[in-house]
Amino acid sequence: MIIGRVIGTIVSTVKDPKYKGYKLLVVQEMNIDGGYEKNSHISIDLIGAGLDEVVMVVSGAACRSSLETNDKGIDSLITAKIEKIVIGDKQIDL
């Protein structure tokens, strides 16, 4: 899984009806220094993540791991809010 920050949202009215009721969040990949990678993704939110929050993102077939998300056409899923990242004995500022 990767670490990312929720930086925005997507507005879409013409879409596969399977996405109905899900928020489409833009997540930017973070590295362990607290800096940002260039990569960003659209992820579906399972746990109520809000703007600017640091989250854990699952990719690929693992997104189909529940009845709720199975067969929904999802390849990126927010499954946890990250409160702390501890590298060695240092805590990263989030």
Place this chain on the structure above:
Amino acid sequence: MIIGRVIGTIVSTVKDPKYKGYKLLVVQEMNIDGGYEKNSHISIDLIGAGLDEVVMVVSGAACRSSLETNDKGIDSLITAKIEKIVIGDKQIDL
């Protein structure tokens, strides 16, 4: 999922018969500044996307998420038109 723009089409007469009836669109990956990445893919269109439209593209096993697309030999699928991308409090020009 990633953000891309439909920039072209592919013409193919000799192909796996499972693709029959689907448009094969060339999609170029976009970043959240509205700029373009070098990567482009051929995607199957599920929602009537047209040239120059900004779309959401699903990759990998998640493309098999419906009866229509299951077992069709598809690893990239356009599942939504994107009307707006909002990053923080700024709307990206599309």
Place this chain on the structure above:
Amino acid sequence: MIIGRVIGTIVSTVKDPKYKGYKLLVVQEMNIDGGYEKNSHISIDLIGAGLDEVVMVVSGAACRSSLETNDKGIDSLITAKIEKIVIGDKQIDL
């Protein structure tokens, strides 16, 4: 799916017997300018592609989309010959 050109073949006598009867082609990834990427793959050919032809290549789990290819240990499959790539109103020379 990606665009590639068939640039060569692989000779292998010691191999998983499931590959028996399939050609193992070397495909180099093409970009939409008609130039080449550094990446190349070995792909199984489903549609009779020949040397120098431009093809569409499917990756990952989608390669298991038919009785013929299911459970064959294949992660890259040529499923179409590409006759034309049209980007905007320009046709790319192939």
Place this chain on the structure above:
Amino acid sequence: MIIGRVIGTIVSTVKDPKYKGYKLLVVQEMNIDGGYEKNSHISIDLIGAGLDEVVMVVSGAACRSSLETNDKGIDSLITAKIEKIVIGDKQIDL
């Protein structure tokens, strides 16, 4: 599978309940010189890996290979501790 070193942990209280009871470890990819790649991932630990240990990490659908991990929303899994890496006739310092 890739080689990585366990460099830290993630603290998360708001998360998919399926992760309950699993440690979420931060693993940094290692290359065969013993140096580090920029990439890091969050991995679930199956074998009791500790901080600073060198491990083997499995990615993608292969993480669902046991009753324990099937349908757990996991795309990265630590499945072995690496005691030695031998390249040619040289042993890499770990």
Place this chain on the structure above:
Amino acid sequence: MIIGRVIGTIVSTVKDPKYKGYKLLVVQEMNIDGGYEKNSHISIDLIGAGLDEVVMVVSGAACRSSLETNDKGIDSLITAKIEKIVIGDKQIDL
């Protein structure tokens, strides 16, 4: 599938018991000039590959393509020895 050379082995005593009886080989990705890419992986060997041999490596879900490898937690599998790579009308030295 990709082309690689077997450059070493991994020693691991604490590991998922599913790997028991399999060799864990370090494979370095080769390009079609016969040069090497930076990427290396740990692969399970199905066909008796030895040190310095050039092999074909299958990645991802396709590794689960036999009773032997299904549900073994494997994302990289050596499935063929490569004796010759022919690019156009030139044979690559291996």
